[in-house]
Amino acid sequence: MKFNSFFLPTFNGSDAIVPNIANNAHFQAFTLHAYTAFESGRIFLTLEAILILYFIYKCIAELGMSKRASIISAFLVMFTPVFWFLSAYKNNDALATLFMFAALFAALRYRKTHSYYSLVSAAICIGFGMETKLSAAMVAFPVATVFAFELLKYFRVGHKWVLPKKKEFLKFVLQMVVFAVIVFPLGLGGAILMKIKYGMP
Numbered sequence: 001m002k003f004n005s006f007f008l009p010t011f012n013g014s015d016a017i018v019p020n021i022a023n024n025a026h027f028q029a030f031t032l033h034a035y036t037a038f039e040s041g042r043i044f045l046t047l048e049a050i051l052i053l054y055f056i057y058k059c060i061a062e063l064g065m066s067k068r069a070s071i072i073s074a075f076l077v078m079f080t081p082v083f084w085f086l087s088a089y090k091n092n093d094a095l096a097t098l099f100m101f102a103a104l105f106a107a108l109r110y111r112k113t114h115s116y117y118s119l120v121s122a123a124i125c126i127g128f129g130m131e132t133k134l135s136a137a138m139v140a141f142p143v144a145t146v147f148a149f150e151l152l153k154y155f156r157v158g159h160k161w162v163l164p165k166k167k168e169f170l171k172f173v174l175q176m177v178v179f180a181v182i183v184f185p186l187g188l189g190g191a192i193l194m195k196i197k198y199g200m201p
Contacts, residue, residue, distance in 0.1 A: 001037040008036055041090060048094040049087035053078055055101035062108035092133045099129030100139040107143040111150060116175065123179045127186025134191055140183075147176065 014033040030038075057074045065073070077083065086094040103125035110118035122143060129136030154164035154172065194200040 001034070001041060004040040004043070005033070005037040008033060008040065042087075045090070045094050046087045048098045049083065052083060052086065052094065052098050052101055055098070055105050056083075058105045059101060059108055062105065062112075096129050096133035096136040099125045099132060100136050103129060103139050104142055107146045111146055114150075114172075114175075116178070119175050119179055120182060123182035124186065126183050130187030131190045137187065147179075 010033060014036075015031050018030050018032055018035045056077050060070050060073045060077075063070075086097060103122045106118050106122035106125060110122060126136070126140060126143065129139065151172065154169050155161055191200075
């Protein structure tokens with residue numbers, strides 16, 4: 001609302017209280033200008049909903065399925081009603097969901113690249129998702145599964161169990177430490193601060 005208010009025109013009567021909600025205890029000081037800023041939040045919600053579908057498609061593409069299977073999978077997801085409803089919910093659901101699928105995409109990309117860029121991107125997205133809505137931590141389970149399979153690769157080559165190469169294995173361990181150092185403070189810092197400062201559960 002604050003961001004959008006910079007672009008909204010101030011006109012005669014914009015400081016008037018919106019009549020149909022003037023008696024609502026929560027919106028007693030809701031001016032027409034503020035109400036317009038509130039409604040303009042739909043712009044961001046729509047953008048978030050579009051980006052959710054984009055990252056879902058990118059996740060499907062990363063799975064390495066055939067082109068036909070990828071298109072059918074993406075088509076089914078695109079027409080799942082909840083992903084359309086997210087653009088209409090005036091809450092934090094859409095943003096948290098966006099961070100979740102962005103984190104999953106980054107983790108799937110890490111599977112191929114093993115780069116710090118993908119790893120840190122996944123950690124930041126999970127952290128931001130948890131700051132947006134704590135239940136976004138659910139995405140940590142599929143992300144952890146991806147990391148677990150990558151860990152298994154160091155101990156199993158073909159059908160044989162082997163000792164991991166020390167240098168490559170230590171790099172992986174360091175990457176997991178970097179991931180944890182980013183995701184835990186970022187994901188839980190805000191919730192802990194709110195609990196200590198304001199007593200929020």
